[in-house]
Amino acid sequence: MSSAILHRSLDKTYPEAVSGEGVFLITRAGDRILDGSSGAAVSCLGHNNREVIDAIVKQTQSLSFAHTLFFTSDPAEQLALHLLAESRAAFAKVSFLCSGSEAVESALKIARQYHIYRGEPARVNFVGRAHSYHGNTLGALAAGNNPARRGTFGPILAPVFHHVSRCFYDADVGEGQSEESYEDGLIAEFEAKIGELGPETVAAIIVEPVVGSTLGAAPATKTYLPRLRKLCDRHGILLIFDEVMCGLGRSGTYHAWEQLGGVPPDLQTVGKGLAAGYQPLSAVLMAGKISEAFEAASAEGAEKFASGHTFQGHAVACAGALTVQRILKRDGLVRNVAEMGELLRDLLEKGLPADLVARGARVRGVGLFRAVDFGTVGREELGAPLAGEVGEETFGRGAAVYPCSAAVDAILFAPPFIISNEEVALLVDIFLGALNSVIEGRRARQLSS
Numbered sequence: 002m003s004s005a006i007l008h009r010s011l012d013k014t015y016p017e018a019v020s021g022e023g024v025f026l027i028t029r030a031g032d033r034i035l036d037g038s039s040g041a042a043v044s045c046l047g048h049n050n051r052e053v054i055d056a057i058v059k060q061t062q063s064l065s066f067a068h069t070l071f072f073t074s075d076p077a078e079q080l081a082l083h084l085l086a087e088s089r090a091a092f093a094k095v096s097f098l099c100s101g102s103e104a105v106e107s108a109l110k111i112a113r114q115y116h117i118y119r120g121e122p123a124r125v126n127f128v129g130r131a132h133s134y135h136g137n138t139l140g141a142l143a144a145g146n147n148p149a150r151r152g153t154f155g156p157i158l159a160p161v162f163h164h165v166s167r168c169f170y171d172a173d174v175g176e177g178q179s180e181e182s183y184e185d186g187l188i189a190e191f192e193a194k195i196g197e198l199g200p201e202t203v204a205a206i207i208v209e210p211v212v213g214s215t216l217g218a219a220p221a222t223k224t225y226l227p228r229l230r231k232l233c234d235r236h237g238i239l240l241i242f243d244e245v246m247c248g249l250g251r252s253g254t255y256h257a258w259e260q261l262g263g264v265p266p267d268l269q270t271v272g273k274g275l276a277a278g279y280q281p282l283s284a285v286l287m288a289g290k291i292s293e294a295f296e297a298a299s300a301e302g303a304e305k306f307a308s309g310h311t312f313q314g315h316a317v318a319c320a321g322a323l324t325v326q327r328i329l330k331r332d333g334l335v336r337n338v339a340e341m342g343e344l345l346r347d348l349l350e351k352g353l354p355a356d357l358v359a360r361g362a363r364v365r366g367v368g369l370f371r372a373v374d375f376g377t378v379g380r381e382e383l384g385a386p387l388a389g390e391v392g393e394e395t396f397g398r399g400a401a402v403y404p405c406s407a408a409v410d411a412i413l414f415a416p417p418f419i420i421s422n423e424e425v426a427l428l429v430d431i432f433l434g435a436l437n438s439v440i441e442g443r444r445a446r447q448l449s450s
Contacts, residue, residue, distance in 0.1 A: 021048020024417050024424050026401070034396065037428045038403035038415045042213065042246045042370065045274040045334075046325055047417035053279050053324045060320035069314045076319035083326050084271075084286060087255055091265035093289035097282060097314045101245035101272035102136030104283035105207075108268045109140055110308045112205040112239045115291055118298040121237070124204040125161050128194055132167045132408040134215045135207065135243050144207050147215050149407045163198065165190045167212070170222050171365055171374070172409075180222050188228050195236055205239040205268070206232075210257040211247035211367060214403060217374055217411035218366030220252075220261060227262040239291075245272040245283065246370075250329055250418060253339035253368030260367065267291055277325045280318035334418040341420055342368040348429040349373055349414075354437065369418065373432075374411040383443040386410040387436075394435035400428050 008015060016028040024047050026034045036044055046053060060076060067074060081095040096111075098104045109127065116124040127144060129135070135145035142151055143158035151158070166187060167173070174183045195203055210226060212219040226242075233240040247257045248271045254260045256269070268291065272283030295306065312318075329335060349364045349371065361376030379387035388411055392404035395412075403413035416428060 023047045023049070024420050033399065035400040035424065035428055035431065036417060037395075037400045037432070038413055039274075039417050040278060040401075041273065041403060042251055042413075042415040043273045043278040045250065045418045046277040046279075046328060047419045050277075050279070050328075052328065053277065053321055056324040057279060057317055057321045060317045064316050066312075067316060068311070070309065074314065074316040074319065076316050076323055077314040080319045080323040080326065083323060084284065087326070087330070088286065089259070089265070091256075091288065092269070092286040094287045094292040096285045096287070097319060098285070098310055099281045099283060099312050099315070099318075100136070101243075101270065101283050102138040102141045103310060104245060104270040104272055104285050105135045105141040105144060105243060106138055107308060108241050108243075108270050108285050109144060109205070109207075111268060111285065111287065111291065111306070112241065114306050114308075115239065115294050116204055118294045118303060121201070123199075123202050124238075126163060126198045126203045127161060128163050128165060128191065128198075128203060128206045130167050130208055131164050132169070132215045133164075133207075133209055133212060133243075134407075135209075136245075145215075147407050163194060165194050167216065167219075168208075168221050168225050169212070169216055169219050171219065171363065181224075184222050184225050184228060187225065188232060191229070191232055195232075195238070200236040200238070203236065203238045205241050207241040207243060209243045209247065210261050211252055211370060213246035213370075214405050214413055215407050215409075217372030217405040217409050217413055218247075218370045218415075219372075220257075220365075220367050224262055226258055227264045230262075230264045230266075233267075239267040241268045241270070242266040243270050245270050249274045249326075250335040250338055251368055251370050251415065253335065253342055253370075255335055257367070275325070276318055276322035279325065280315070280321040282315070282318040282322050329418065337420075338368045338418050341416075341418075341422070341425055342366075342371065344422060344425050345369065345371055345414060345416075345429065348426060349432075352429055352433045354440065357440075366414075369414070369416055369420070371414045372405065372409075372411045373414075373436075374409055376410070379410050383440065384447065387439060388412055391432075391436050391439050394439050395432050398431045398435050400431040402432060 018026050019029050020027045026036050129144050131146045133145045134147040135141045143162040146164045210221050267288045269286040276282040360378045363374050366372050375387045388404035388406050395402050405411040405413050
């Protein structure tokens with residue numbers, strides 16, 4: 002019987018996941034699939050964590066839903082306090098949404114409203130980067146620049162979103178060029194775009210500190226984010242960090258920016274690992290100057306911030322997320338991310354075929370957010386990009402990894418934070434077996450043709 006669901010792909014058959022256990026998902030056919038990418042960097046606590054499930058059930062038994070137009074809830078209040086306490090006094094307020102796309106949309110609207118409250122209504126422009134991804138709603142899609150996702154919808158995206166070059170030192174640095182010189186060029190490009198638009202018209206710059214699936218775990222260079230901070234401050238522009246995928250421990254620090262210059266943004270989006278997939282939840286974290294502007298405007302009777310979502314601050318989702326975040330802290334799982342991330346990197350680097358490495362294949366990333374980039378080997382020597390086929394072969398052998406093919410030919414690894422040494426080794430073994438099988442098959446077909 003055909004499915005009644007409009008699936009992501011209509012030319013494949015999806016196995017049915019029926020249960021989970023730690024880092025494994027189990028299908029109706031009984032196959033155990035090692036979740037090597039946590040879905041899309043979501044399931045940071047793995048699957049079937051009874052402590053989180055019990056917290057969700059308990060909250061449902063007392064209060065499932067109360068609309069935030071009328072009420073707040075203890076789980077939402079406590080989760081907000083926890084996030085602020087773990088963020089080095091960088092933020093003062095939190096707003097909870099459902100998806101990463103909603104969080105980005107809200108951050109963009111908050112930035113616009115902030116400038117309205119400050120008497121600068123001309124600030125309507127936003128500057129992002131090429132090969133960024135900020136979500137799939139129209140505003141988030143416009144803020145990002147993922148060609149594969151934007152193409153069809155380009156004509157209906159808002160023209161106030163502009164893009165400069167990506168920060169992708171691995172691929173874009175010139176021969177003999179220093180990292181500082183490379184950064185100089187990127188910051189100069191931001192300066193030029195701001196000058197072209199008029200500094201007084203720019204509301205915010207939005208970037209991913211570590212670019213996820215579009216570029217394959219590509220972190221910002223050492224002083225790129227602090228230099229963006231200074232640039233924004235000089236022109237009165239807000240700085241937005243999108244950490245929906247790379248944040249809340251995934252990169253080996255609670256916030257990715259903590260290890261990439263240590264300078265916080267004005268607005269930050271988080272999601273995915275916030276509730277670890279046990280409930281849909283995302284959030285916008287706001288610096289004090291943002292919340293102070295909103296509070297001052299409210300005290301003066303200014304027009305209210307007209308942006309709300311039915312399920313924002315959902316009590317059950319927040320109860321689950323609060324338990325997730327408390328477990329991360331209690332069990333030292335961010336430290337485990339850093340340690341297992343180093344092991345994952347080492348095993349991947351040691352296991353990659355030497356001839357691929359000689360042709361530019363490489364491992365990059367931070368924490369448990371790593372990618373194997375095949376460079377141009379697939380396209381130029383083996384007939385087609387490798388990521389899609391390698392991902393399918395890896396899945397068939399018992400592990401799920403995330404193919405990146407929008408701008409790079411790469412495989413993304415983002416396993417649960419609870420992964421063990423033995424499970425990291427198993428994940429790498431399955432992947433390398435799949436990679437070698439695909440390469441051998443491609444070369445055999447080339448020889449026979």
